Amino acid sequence: MTPNLAPVTITGIGSVSPYGPLAGLIPQRFLEPSAITAWTSPGLRRAFLVPPFRPASVVPGLKTRRLDKLSAWALVASSLALKDSGIDISQVDGSRVAVVFATAFGCIELTEAFYLSAAANGWNGTDPSTFPETLASAPAGHVSMFHGFRGPNVTVSNKHFAGENALLQAASLLRHGQADLAVVLAGDALTQSLYSWYEVAGLLSPACYNSDPLPEAGGFIPSGFIPGEGIAAFVMEPSGRGDVRSEARSYANIRTGRWASGGQPPEIIRQMLGDSVPSLTICAGNGAPCATHPTAALAREISGNNAVIIPPQPFALGLTGAGALFHLILALGSRPTSGQALLLGTAGEGFAALLLELP
């Protein structure tokens, strides 16, 4: 079946990442992982970490003291994306704005803190202010509260394609008139237990354990991945709506999309594309080392050997399922181009593919 989506446009981008809090595209700068100092380890441990910053210094008046860092970053990233879109929120009907948030692990920082308080004080001595902030949907709830958005508020999770899923769910809400504007966020925070799980599972790159510079070719880091953290936010509007706002820009139009857990990806994607021939494929790897080469191979199978392929970015790879928005942001920043592009991720027999139009 071919999804039947009306085109939607990405009109604003914001992010909190190892590059810091930013509105718009991320300037091209090769990123090295940094040493983890938040917890003690037997030796060097590296990851793509968000540098410390005061959220209120980016978004004046923002109070984040009791929040999981993922919620705090969601507030900052959404504010930056809205600013980037040029939308005057005071003129927007909040009941018509949707928030769609994608995460693989949710508010894991305060989940760990809750376990710590239970370990220290027993289950009867846990902290009431922490508990509601452990919910995976807490960041999206805070975004709605802070901006006064009273439309659908959705949190989705998928191990490999959470970001792509959020983009498609938001497009669907816009298409069905369930919202006029959507703020889409995707991201995760890195914590000790998550890093430990990756480590014990043997998924980490040797680059996590030494300070050697990464190969600048990027993307294809052998034997494992480097965990990352951060959150990206897009403002999405039905295509054409931005035309009425003189200051609106279009980063990309999302024409259609498809994702599945199995089947015949080349056939399904070709069916989705119809007559469209994307000249560019943006690989949205998901952290699994085994997924990088199959994604490129699938891209070549669909678009031919001459297709331009932008490999996954090491930092965005480290975000696992929530990395798609960063893959797109980084690709848009690296290769100014126009025409049709495919945002493509694979995992095992599954895939997610979005057809984009780059203005």
Add this chain to the structure above:
Amino acid sequence: MDCLQAGMLSGKCCLQPTKDVYPGFEGTIAQIRELPPLAEDSESRYSRTDQLAVLAAQDAMANSGYDRSALRESGVLMANTVGGLTEIDTGIAKDPAAWFRRPGRLLRGASFPVAHVADVVGEHFGFRGPRCAISVACASGAMSIALAANMLLDEAVPIILAGGSDPLCPFTLSGFNSLRALDPNPCSPFDQNRNGVNLGEGSAVLVLETLAGATARNAKVLAVLRGWAMTNDAFHTTAPQKEGSGLADCIRLSMEMAEVSGDDIGYVNAHGTGTPLNDIAEANAYETAFRGRRHPIPVSSTKSYFGHCLGAAGALEAAITIMAVRSGTLLPTLRLTNPIESPGVDWLRGEVRRQPLPLAMSASSGFGGSNTVLIFGSGLS
């Protein structure tokens, strides 16, 4: 479903006092004592969330008349809030790496993300469509059904299994306990003397397909999802907006989608947690949304039978709403002796009421301000 219906029609309450969830806890919960065993492959571990979901999906598939091969391209949208927290103990807090190195712990850790349950259901039955988890606190189960309906309209999937699953676990019980939200006795939603919520556990899954698809295969249509809507209060992390305006908007939007008026809705299966703040906000929402109705709107909370199943609640209550529509039976709220004063609401209590029910509504709300409303109609009419 038959067991659930029979139990509820007989007024059976599953809430029981307990002390055995964790040391020091004393309260009232609804716990499923024994689950039928499920075959797992050696590379996966099913958390209790996963087990409940697989069992409910199995029932739903059997009910749909489809065999497994016909559902191969199905998608899975499973709501939950607990994920694999049932598999993790406080020992992880001090030294996670040491905890994960012990035998079996890596698989336990792998079941932590809320997305795991959707993967388990998909893998267990060999579905190849999209798999996704929805987690919006206590509105999750209902929202999974609403989003699944959107996906069907988008033709992103031909068939989709949507629902929710959440087990009892020390983490959530401790959380609600710390918030002083638990009623130590069996809860009494919408009563003026209500004193909080009782937690329960469970799962419900619906097989959703387009009406055209269902009629083409001569399926037994259990109900038609006529309207749905999602809103957010944008008010407070744990408290609903006192006037219930977010839920009232959600009800209005769902009725607009279904192209019906308040007079057409014969019954509302309420969120009805039994907490002082939720129930008054909800009563206010019904007053606002059904203002102008010829008769007060019949409302009940079935959480009084089996507690609040969190991420599964909206899906379970959708199933109960479908049962109500199909059988024309309106279940009363148990232990409702002194209802909140709300002239626009007909609080169902005492005996089961029997009447034709062309359309009924299920309302869900959750922490973070999310609301979801589903309107179900009977069959093809």
